[in-house]
Amino acid sequence: MHYTSWDRTDTDAPALLAEAGPTVIARFTTDTAAVDGKVWGLSFDKEKGAKATLPDGRVLDAPGNFGRDKTFRVSLGEGFFTLLNESSTNWVIEDETGEKIAQFSGGGNGVRKAILEFEGETDLPIEAVAGLSWLARLVLESRLGRSSLVLIGTLAAMSVVAVLAFIF
Secondary structure, X not given: OOEXXXXXXXXXOOEEEEOOOOOEEEEXXXXXXXXXXXXXXXXXXXXXXXXXXXXXXXXXXEEOOOOOOOEEEEEEOXXXXXXXXXXXXXXXXXXXXXXXXXXXXXXXXXXXXXXXXXXXXXXXXXXXXXXXXXXXXXXXXXXXXXXXXXXXXXXXXHXXXXXXXXXX
């Protein structure tokens, strides 16, 4: 598979798709995920990080402030990944050797589809693919709230200036 995307038809349990579907890799709710027939426990706090507990006891852990941090060191069992904000809404994921393995972006419809594109055909285990795709979606959604707030503030300030210009 070259990439993953999200089907948000069921907003309570969005499906993670292999490429554009129809193959469903996983289904995520707020506190659980069904990945490859196994149920994960999920927890997410925008300011503290994300954690998924897999049935075999391994933990996917991504500590940090998802609304502000530009780098996340992610552990999955004994392995590590790094999510790096390259510029604005563009992110890359590196493996523990520092090699780029994937990328994602919030540009265009990036937040809606939250596409995680791998460097060629990926040989990562399904747990890593699902976990990194979930984290990419969380990063993009967390940033969207901040961007919207800045946009609303800017529009409000411009409205005040326009009204004052009209009055005077």
